[in-house]
Amino acid sequence: MGVINGGFGGRHGSSDPRLPPGQTHVYDWPVLSTGPTPNVDEGRWSFTITTEDEVTHRWNWGELQEVGVEDVVTDIHCVTHWSKLDMAWRGVPMDRLFEDVETSYDYVMVRSYGGYTTNLPLEDLLDGQAWLATEAEGEPLTPEHGGPARLLVPHLYFWKSAKWVRGMEMMPSDDPGFWEQNGYHLRGDPWREERYW
Amino acid sequence: MTPSRVRWHLGRVLSRQFETEAAIRLELDVPTWPGNVAGAHLDIRLTAPDGYQASRSYSLASSGESTRVVLVIQELPGGEVSPFLVRQLAEGEEVEVQGPLGRFFVWIPAEPEQSPVQLIAGGSGVVPLFSMASAREREPKGADFRLLYSVRSPRDEFFADELAELSRTIVEIVHTRESAPGAGRPPRRLTREALAASTFPASLSPRIFVCGPTPFVEAVAGWLVELGHDPAQIRTERFGGSP
Numbered sequence: 001m002g003v004i005n006g007g008f009g010g011r012h013g014s015s016d017p018r019l020p021p022g023q024t025h026v027y028d029w030p031v032l033s034t035g036p037t038p039n040v041d042e043g044r045w046s047f048t049i050t051t052e053d054e055v056t057h058r059w060n061w062g063e064l065q066e067v068g069v070e071d072v073v074t075d076i077h078c079v080t081h082w083s084k085l086d087m088a089w090r091g092v093p094m095d096r097l098f099e100d101v102e103t104s105y106d107y108v109m110v111r112s113y114g115g116y117t118t119n120l121p122l123e124d125l126l127d128g129q130a131w132l133a134t135e136a137e138g139e140p141l142t143p144e145h146g147g148p149a150r151l152l153v154p155h156l157y158f159w160k161s162a163k164w165v166r167g168m169e170m171m172p173s174d175d176p177g178f179w180e181q182n183g184y185h186l187r188g189d190p191w192r193e194e195r196y197w
Numbered sequence: 198m199t200p201s202r203v204r205w206h207l208g209r210v211l212s213r214q215f216e217t218e219a220a221i222r223l224e225l226d227v228p229t230w231p232g233n234v235a236g237a238h239l240d241i242r243l244t245a246p247d248g249y250q251a252s253r254s255y256s257l258a259s260s261g262e263s264t265r266v267v268l269v270i271q272e273l274p275g276g277e278v279s280p281f282l283v284r285q286l287a288e289g290e291e292v293e294v295q296g297p298l299g300r301f302f303v304w305i306p307a308e309p310e311q312s313p314v315q316l317i318a319g320g321s322g323v324v325p326l327f328s329m330a331s332a333r334e335r336e337p338k339g340a341d342f343r344l345l346y347s348v349r350s351p352r353d354e355f356f357a358d359e360l361a362e363l364s365r366t367i368v369e370i371v372h373t374r375e376s377a378p379g380a381g382r383p384p385r386r387l388t389r390e391a392l393a394a395s396t397f398p399a400s401l402s403p404r405i406f407v408c409g410p411t412p413f414v415e416a417v418a419g420w421l422v423e424l425g426h427d428p429a430q431i432r433t434e435r436f437g438g439s440p
Contacts (some may be wrong), residue, residue: 003207003293007285008243010251011277022242022252024277031411031435034301036418036428081240081252115429144415182300183203196203196298 018075019083020190026082029145034178037143038114038164045148047132048167051103059097061148064132067092072131074154076161077190088138091131091152098126105170109177110151113164118177119186120153120160122170129155132165157188157195205242206230208294210286211265216355219272220321221283227264227294235260235332236303236325236406239268239296243278253278254298256325256408256434258356260332266294269355271321302406302434304329306336312402312430313341316366317392317417319409320348325434326408327356330366340404342366345395347387347413350375369395387413389420399425408434 016025042061049057059067072089108125110118124130133152134141141147146163153160159179180186185194208225216222233239237260242252259267272283286292302325304314314333316326323346333342344366348354351372360368371391372384385391397403405426407417414435422428 003244003291004246005243005281005286005290005292006246007287008245008251008281010243010245010249015249022250024251028437030437031415033433033435035431035433036422037415038428080254144411179301183298196295 016085018085020077021193022081022195023077023083023190024081026084029084030078030080030082031144032078032080032159033144033163034116035114039143040113040148040164042148045166047097047149047165049097049101050167050169051101052105052170052172053102055102057097057101064092064134064149067096069134070131072152072154074152076154076158079157079159079184079188079190079195083190087136089131089133089152090135091133091149093128094125094130094132095128097132098122101170103170105172107171107174109169109171109175110160110162110165111167111169112162113166116162116164116178118160118162119171119174119180120156121174121187124153124156124160124187129153133161155189157185157190159184160188203296203298204229205293205295207291208266209291210288213286213288216269217353219283220355221270221272222258223268223270223282223286225266225268225292225294227266230264230266231297232262232264233257233260233266233297234300234303234305235328237297237299237328238325239266239294239298241278241282242293242295243281244293251278252295256328257297258324258328258331260328261335269321269324302408302432304332304406306332306339311340312404313343313397315397315403315405316342316344317396317405317407317409318344318346318348319413319417320353321355322407322409322413322434322436323348323355324408326406327359329406330363330368331359333365334363336365339365341397343395343397344368345371345392347371347373347409349373350384351377371395387417389423392417392420393424396421399427402427402430405431406434407431410437411435
């Protein structure tokens, strides 16, 4: 549209090449949630992957640690225009959790304690692109940031990185999750600015 | 109103008026705006002469079919976009806006509603909740509404005149730092007990909308659950971070 706001200088904080279009670098960590923060006790926590054959793969908290964690340094991008760079995360690679999962379906519905859902193509969860994260910046994830465990899919807008995650269900088609039913993009690639539909 | 596809629009500033010392009320004329439900927001994108761009989300104070949209924007000290919008953006100047955005933290009058609606605002989080109360005001019939508004002092109140005139929403304002002269009670921080005394009880199963800074919303939503409200009935919108 070509509007120039003459008096606007801007901080040019968005000149960092690691920032996708329309994003601003922040140093704090904003919290966005649709409702009250659920209190999820590690003792009653479990994570499941369910397939079309109704086979359920399940890990409790101790079993998850045994799968093996890895450290990841990555940038995260929220659709509300902030990005946080070089965050230190620790989590279990989704590749390992899917090792023994047999499915012909290509899509996944992620489900969280508290009722949140989000949809993803399976290929966005594999090949070293996604983790079940339990720590950020050297500390266990706090409840407001999704603790004890949240999904980490840093190459997509952060609403895909579901907090308080409890399971994944394989799906034959890319059915929309919570925000995807409420006006947000089905895939959410920040480099293509796939924010809304 | 059915949800419309989100797109970019051009808005022109019709009027600007200080709402408080550090907040501006902007009325924009957006000829292509499809209207918006109460509680929705939009993105503003500013472009500097050298092509640099910055975008931010702001809640709409207005709702309905109008192509005139109203925003109240709090200046964030040291911020990049809000100081320009609050101090510099002139009447007649144009800005790019994208929207309307948000289909969850919204109130739609047409929805059949048995349970009452409780709005709880912290500071500038009152904007989308004021929009909902205003939408309720335009309906002859509907759910009972209450608004609890926690704000530092009378000088920091948004919509002071409009809130006083609402006839279909019971408004209670809590001043946390400084009371009105002659108020007869000292400023106080909101507590769980004060919250319980000033909101619909869980026995009425109210739908609840909470908007404000992250620590405020975390505290209030936690208390509401402790007071017996169903978490599924509580919708929140937070701004700002945790360290």
